[in-house]
Amino acid sequence: MASYHCTVKVGAKGHACAHAAYISREGKYSGKARYEDLEATAAGNMPLWAAHNTAHFWSAADEHERANGATYREIEVALPREMTLEQRRALVEDFVAREIGDQHAYQWAIHTPKAALEKGEQPHAHIMYSERTRDTIERDPEQYFKRYNGKAPARGGCRKDSAGTEERLQATRQRWAEVQNAHLERHGHQDRVDHRSLKTRGISRAPELHLGGSGVRALAEQDISALLERRIAEGEHERAQRAVASVIDLSGDLNAARAERDRQQQEAQRAQARAAELKAAEAAREFARQATERFKLEQAARDFGRQAAAQFKAELAARAQAERAEREAIERRQQEERDRQPESKPPAEKAREIEGISAPRRVRKGPTFTR
Numbered sequence: 001m002a003s004y005h006c007t008v009k010v011g012a013k014g015h016a017c018a019h020a021a022y023i024s025r026e027g028k029y030s031g032k033a034r035y036e037d038l039e040a041t042a043a044g045n046m047p048l049w050a051a052h053n054t055a056h057f058w059s060a061a062d063e064h065e066r067a068n069g070a071t072y073r074e075i076e077v078a079l080p081r082e083m084t085l086e087q088r089r090a091l092v093e094d095f096v097a098r099e100i101g102d103q104h105a106y107q108w109a110i111h112t113p114k115a116a117l118e119k120g121e122q123p124h125a126h127i128m129y130s131e132r133t134r135d136t137i138e139r140d141p142e143q144y145f146k147r148y149n150g151k152a153p154a155r156g157g158c159r160k161d162s163a164g165t166e167e168r169l170q171a172t173r174q175r176w177a178e179v180q181n182a183h184l185e186r187h188g189h190q191d192r193v194d195h196r197s198l199k200t201r202g203i204s205r206a207p208e209l210h211l212g213g214s215g216v217r218a219l220a221e222q223d224i225s226a227l228l229e230r231r232i233a234e235g236e237h238e239r240a241q242r243a244v245a246s247v248i249d250l251s252g253d254l255n256a257a258r259a260e261r262d263r264q265q266q267e268a269q270r271a272q273a274r275a276a277e278l279k280a281a282e283a284a285r286e287f288a289r290q291a292t293e294r295f296k297l298e299q300a301a302r303d304f305g306r307q308a309a310a311q312f313k314a315e316l317a318a319r320a321q322a323e324r325a326e327r328e329a330i331e332r333r334q335q336e337e338r339d340r341q342p343e344s345k346p347p348a349e350k351a352r353e354i355e356g357i358s359a360p361r362r363v364r365k366g367p368t369f370t371r
Helices: 016-023 054-064 085-099 166-186 212-217 221-245 254-340 347-358
Strands: 006-012 038-044 070-078 104-111 124-133
Touching: 006 166, 016 054, 016 070, 016 104, 016 124, 038 085, 054 070, 054 104, 070 085, 070 166, 085 104, 085 124, 085 166
Parallel strands: none
Antiparallel strands: 006 070, 038 104, 070 124, 104 124
16 A cells, blocks of 8 residues: 655755665665665765765765755655566656756665565665755866855856755655655556645544654554554545545446445544544553553652651661660770779778878877876
């Protein structure tokens, strides 16, 4: 089933040569299993000095473009899986001819990596081009990227044509949808793509978020199945809506046309109901996951609180034990000091001893006799 994807990016100074090597799987991106998805690549409108090696052009852009200038613009588009390699290449070449023409030097590549979610091929194209507009003046690499001189073009660089406005972006997106639909019709495919937003097209569903490889790997198996079922249901719903809008009774049998219209409307309603059910189930699973995560966080917080309380109690017990040991040690030292001192006499006895030493001894005199 064809799907629409078209984005435009801007490359800063110093990144052009590396990005060109990335999309063409050259240099450090060559010979690695991770990058063995290159289906086709080509370049065009290069100046003579880079005609045989596009890396010279992008390296010169990195070196000579002004510091705040863009060295390239890149258009990234999704390609229909139902097309063959040759058909996809013709689609890209047709779009490049209409979007870029002979005005800008460009390089494109088609990659076919495996889709992270659906596991099938995910063909897409990278189209990078210089904003510098080509003219008939031959310039060397340094002059090519100088500021444009309107009065004397031969003395300045190529004029820059920035496609950064909203109108130019919408025009690019619309042109890609038109070219892709023309090729789908040419090769007998019924699917069509639309560059407009879901809201503009009157489709009342939220756009699907881009998960990427890491996001898909983080999903549970049941979530992946639910997401794939939702895609299928929404695709059926949109196809049914297109069919209802384009019912034409070529045979002139109005009753049959009305019956067919009613049947298709019922199918569209059933598909819409199925999509709503899948969306509700997905929301319920998401709510359950969030509730589980909250419970785990709360449980972890409680465990942490218990551990902190136990640790605090242990610290208090250790501190009390250390204080008791310190008091006992002090008491032992004091007892040892007392034991080492001589035994002291009572105060009264000690006072008598002092008095006996200090007072002079009295001699008792008897009666005196004379002869």
